[in-house]
Amino acid sequence: MAEVQSRARIDRPLNARDLTTKKLSLSEKLRAAGPGLITGGADNDPAGIATYSIVGASVGFAQNWLLLLSTPMLIVIQQMSAKVANVTKTDLATLLRTTFGARVATPAVLLMVIANVITMGADLLAMGAACELLTGVKFIYWVVPLAAVMAIVTIFTDYKVLSKYLLWLVAVFATYILAAFLSRPDWGAVLRSTVVPQISFSPDYFLGAVGLLGTTITPYLFFWQASGEIEERRGVQGISRRNVDISAGMVWSNLTAFSILVATGAVLYSHHTTIKTAADAARALEPFAGPYATVLFAVGVIGAGLLAIPVLAASASYGVAGLAGWRRGLGRHAKNAPQFYVVIGLAFLVAMEVAVSAVNPIKALFYSQVLDGLIAPVLVILLLVLTSSRKLMGDFANGLPTKVIGWAAAAVMILADVAVVYQVATKGLPG
Amino acid sequence: MKGERPPDVVAIDAWWNAVLAGGVDEPHPVHGDDLRVSIRHGALHLVGTLPTEADKNELLARGGDFVAHGIDRIDARHLKVAKLTEKSGILEQTLIAGFRNREVAELARQYLVDIRRLKAKQLEILDRDQASKVRRLVPEGFVSDIEQALEAGEAVLIVRVDETEAFKVREMLAEDTRSRRTVATPPVPVPGMR
Numbered sequence: 001m002a003e004v005q006s007r008a009r010i011d012r013p014l015n016a017r018d019l020t021t022k023k024l025s026l027s028e029k030l031r032a033a034g035p036g037l038i039t040g041g042a043d044n045d046p047a048g049i050a051t052y053s054i055v056g057a058s059v060g061f062a063q064n065w066l067l068l069l070s071t072p073m074l075i076v077i078q079q080m081s082a083k084v085a086n087v088t089k090t091d092l093a094t095l096l097r098t099t100f101g102a103r104v105a106t107p108a109v110l111l112m113v114i115a116n117v118i119t120m121g122a123d124l125l126a127m128g129a130a131c132e133l134l135t136g137v138k139f140i141y142w143v144v145p146l147a148a149v150m151a152i153v154t155i156f157t158d159y160k161v162l163s164k165y166l167l168w169l170v171a172v173f174a175t176y177i178l179a180a181f182l183s184r185p186d187w188g189a190v191l192r193s194t195v196v197p198q199i200s201f202s203p204d205y206f207l208g209a210v211g212l213l214g215t216t217i218t219p220y221l222f223f224w225q226a227s228g229e230i231e232e233r234r235g236v237q238g239i240s241r242r243n244v245d246i247s248a249g250m251v252w253s254n255l256t257a258f259s260i261l262v263a264t265g266a267v268l269y270s271h272h273t274t275i276k277t278a279a280d281a282a283r284a285l286e287p288f289a290g291p292y293a294t295v296l297f298a299v300g301v302i303g304a305g306l307l308a309i310p311v312l313a314a315s316a317s318y319g320v321a322g323l324a325g326w327r328r329g330l331g332r333h334a335k336n337a338p339q340f341y342v343v344i345g346l347a348f349l350v351a352m353e354v355a356v357s358a359v360n361p362i363k364a365l366f367y368s369q370v371l372d373g374l375i376a377p378v379l380v381i382l383l384l385v386l387t388s389s390r391k392l393m394g395d396f397a398n399g400l401p402t403k404v405i406g407w408a409a410a411a412v413m414i415l416a417d418v419a420v421v422y423q424v425a426t427k428g429l430p431g
Numbered sequence: 432m433k434g435e436r437p438p439d440v441v442a443i444d445a446w447w448n449a450v451l452a453g454g455v456d457e458p459h460p461v462h463g464d465d466l467r468v469s470i471r472h473g474a475l476h477l478v479g480t481l482p483t484e485a486d487k488n489e490l491l492a493r494g495g496d497f498v499a500h501g502i503d504r505i506d507a508r509h510l511k512v513a514k515l516t517e518k519s520g521i522l523e524q525t526l527i528a529g530f531r532n533r534e535v536a537e538l539a540r541q542y543l544v545d546i547r548r549l550k551a552k553q554l555e556i557l558d559r560d561q562a563s564k565v566r567r568l569v570p571e572g573f574v575s576d577i578e579q580a581l582e583a584g585e586a587v588l589i590v591r592v593d594e595t596e597a598f599k600v601r602e603m604l605a606e607d608t609r610s611r612r613t614v615a616t617p618p619v620p621v622p623g624m625r
Contacts (some may be wrong), residue, residue, distance in 0.1 A: 014620040016522055089524075089601040089615040098612060235596040236618050237517040327606050332464045335456040391572035394617025 022240045039247030044256055045072075045308030046126030046301045048215040050365035052282040054256050055208040056264030057274060060192035061185070062205070062263055068194050069119050070216045071254045073409035076215060076402055077380060078225050080387045082322055085226035086236050087396045093228045093322025095386055102323070108382060110249040111375045112219045115368065116316040117347050119125040119220075121354025122368040123305045123312070125361035130279035130301035135295050143355045146305075151348040153311040155334055155341050172300035175288050176259040182287035183266035190262055203427050208421040211366055213413050214373025216257065220315040222379060227318040231331050236396065260284070275362055313351075317343035335379045370420075376415040380406065435442035438545040447493065450475075451501040460546055462486070473503035477510040479553065484512050492495065515595070522618040523552060525569055526601055529585050535560045536586040539608035543590070547603055553591035557581060563588035570616050582620075594618045 020292050055063055081092065088095055096105035128139035199205070225246070234242060264284040270276065275281050282297035289296045313331055321328035321340045328340040358364040384406045388398045398406065436444075442460035449457045450468055459466045464477040475494060481487045487510060494505050530536040536556045543549040557564055562581045566572055568589050577587055588610070594598050597615055605613040 016618050016620055019521055019620055087615075087617055088606070089526075089598050090613075094605075096616065230598065234515045235594055235598065236522065325605070329464070333456055333458075333467065336458050336464055389608070391570075393568075393619065394619065396617060 001028055016236070016268055020237045022378070024240055024244060028241070035364035040253035042336060043216070043218060043221055043227055043250070043253040044304060045119070045312070046123045046130075047365040047368050048218075048257065049260060049301065049304060050126060050275075050281060050362055051211045051215045051369040052260040053264045053268075053360070054366050055212050055286060056261040056284070056395035059200070059205060060265040061190050061261065062198045062200065063192065063208055064194040064258065065419060066195045066212055067216065067254055067258050067261065069412065070213060070409070071251065071411070072405055074217050075247050075250045076405040077383065078221065078250055079243050079404065080383055080398070081222040081225040082166075082242050082246060083227050083239060083396060084383070084387050084393070085229035086239060086242075087393050088236055089230070091230050091322045091328075092223050092383070093319045094325070096382060097323055099386060099392065100382065101254050105323060106383070108127065108325050108379060112379065113316040113347075115371045115375050116220050116312045116353055117350045118371060119368040120309050120312045120347060120351035121358060122361070122364040123309050124351055124355040125358055126278065126365055127302050127305035128355070129361050130298035133278055133282065133298040141363065142358065144352060146227055147332045147348050147355070149350045150306065150309050151313075151345055152345055154313055154330075172296060172303060174256065175285060175296060175300075176256055177264050178261040179285050179288035180262040180266070183263050183288070185262050201423070203420070206416060206423050207370055209416045210373035210420045211369040213416055214371070214376055215369040216254065217376050217380070217409060217413065218372050219376050219379045220312055222383060223315040223318055224311055225381070227315070227329075231329050236338060266335065277362065281362075285371040313344045313347040315342075316347045368398035372415065374417050377410045377417065380410045380413065384410065437575065438541070439548055442546050443493065447497065451497060461548055466490070468504065468520075475502045475504070475507050479509075480511045482512050482513055487512055517595045519593045519595045520621055523591060523621050524594045524597040524618045525616045526590045526592070526604060526613065527569060527573060527616065528588045528590070528596065528604040528608065529580050529590065530614045531585065531612055533586040536588045539604070540589055542608055543600070543603060549590075549596075549600065549603075551590050551592050552602075553589070555589045556586055557589065558586040559584065570597070573614065573616055574592045
């Protein structure tokens with residue numbers, strides 16, 4: 001019997017995946033976790049922080065379960081984005097165009113670009129509001145200078161080097177983890193709401209759910225992840241290390257998000273405080289920082305914006321350049337990829353216009369994430385089809401667990417989208 | 432012809448001439464955007480990551496020829512050699528690029544081999560007359576796509592390389608040769624790999 005099994009092993013055709021899958025030791029895993037933290041950090045942009053804060057303040061712990069549910073989904077989707085780029089050696093927009101044709105690829109990518117630009121506008125407003133908290137100068141006056149500085153930095157400097165430093169600013173949000181503990185929530189209620197789904201049939205609840213899913217499983221990150229793999233030319237041999245890195249980044253991202261939900265739920269929801277301004281959102285940090293909560297919150301929002309806005313602009317440009325077949329990449333000199341950088345510049349210009357036109361920063365931040373939530377399932381489904389194709393992926397095509405988690409993610413997001421459309425259609429938008 | 436300089440040397444010399452004339456934004460013919468150059472206060476600053484030590488030495492040696500002939504010195508403190516985490520000889524990948532006709536495909540082949548110094552395991556141009564070879568060269572899933580392209584009068588360049596080279600080759604084919612479309616088939620084990 002043993003001889004038969006041994007012969008079966010020898011006779012089995014050699015599989016490319018087996019040759020590249022490596023069991024990593026703990027020290028190798030720790031070393032592998034690094035760049036994914038930047039992606040994870042970029043996931044918690046000012047719009048994300050605002051959305052988690054609004055959800056926590058408006059429904060308390062009721063949507064904690066969605067974060068737990070979305071964590072493996074986010075990890076699997078980001079791993080698929082990285083894998084498809086490493087196997088096919090190209091970015092998502094190009095793959096969508098060459099596989100599904102321009103009729104499918106163009107609307108899919110353009111929806112992502114529109115959502116990105118609106119999110120950039122909302123993030124600019126949030127950064128302006130943070131500057132207002134620090135200086136007292138009205139937020140709207142900060143929008144243009146902030147956008148101009150970031151556009152120049154993105155186009156004319158090495159953003160990858162810079163982002164490693166910006167990550168330290170985003171680390172400020174780790175204080176939410178301490179704030180969550182110091183706010184003394186009812187941990188029994190937190191645990192129950194995290195493992196037992198609670199659903200309330202109201203537009204508020206479902207808008208919050210779509211926004212929360214949209215800011216967690218956010219379309220631009222798929223494009224950013226895939227393009228990052230191309231720029232780094234990592235290849236399939238490093239897939240095991242990449243998966244560890246991605247998992248670490250996404251767990252960190254969702255842990256921070258979870259802490260924001262708990263802190264805002266404990267501090268704001270329990271006191272029936274709704275978030276109308278950035279100062280309201282900053283109050284969730286008071287258990288940790290006391291009178292310095294506002295400063296801490298403002299520094300964190302500015303850091304998150306500095307990290308995320310260039311990522312949003314670049315992801316939009318990767319998408320457009322991939323559709324058009326232009327040279328692209330932040331590693332390229334502006335002269336050698338002019339259209340790519342022009343699109344980045346245009347994204348900043350339109351985002352400025354969006355920011356200046358918006359009347360309420362907090363609402364703009366929240367609804368930009370709802371838009372992401374409405375778009376995300378379409379891109380997740382396309383990504384699943386790409387990565388499950390034996391023709392494109394060969395031995396690296398999705399296995400059953402990845403397919404199950406990926407399709408479950410798409411199903412959850414579609415259900416939330418349908419529910420929010422139904423609720424809003426029958427009961428109207430909440431105030 | 433005897434005494435004729437290889438195309439890559441000609442292209443590199445032209446690049447150096449452009450750099451010394453102030454055209455520091457020009458991509459290097461072999462290393463492209465992996466190498467960045469600037470001239471400040473008479474010093475030539477070389478920044479980037481090159482594939483091998485030999486590439487770095489070659490670049491520095493050629494740059495050295497221009498010291499006191501256009502530049503005062505070379506600063507290569509930020510010029511690095513790539514740390515290879517991927518091993519070659521494990522997987523290989525076939526890339527397929529479609530071109531308008533055989534002549535254009537031939538130009539692309541010359542660019543890859545003569546200018547970019549590509550060492551491919553296999554490099555073939557197929558047109559309608561060689562359609563019978565398609566099945567031997569590419570995985571089953573891509574056969575009908577290529578046969579359709581050949582039937583429409585296109586020529587395809589089929590390049591088989593080590594998987595560690597495939598990113599670079601795909602980039603060259605898609606961006607530098609302006610192929611109509613470029614596809615990378617999935618990586619497969621190198622024959623005889625155990």
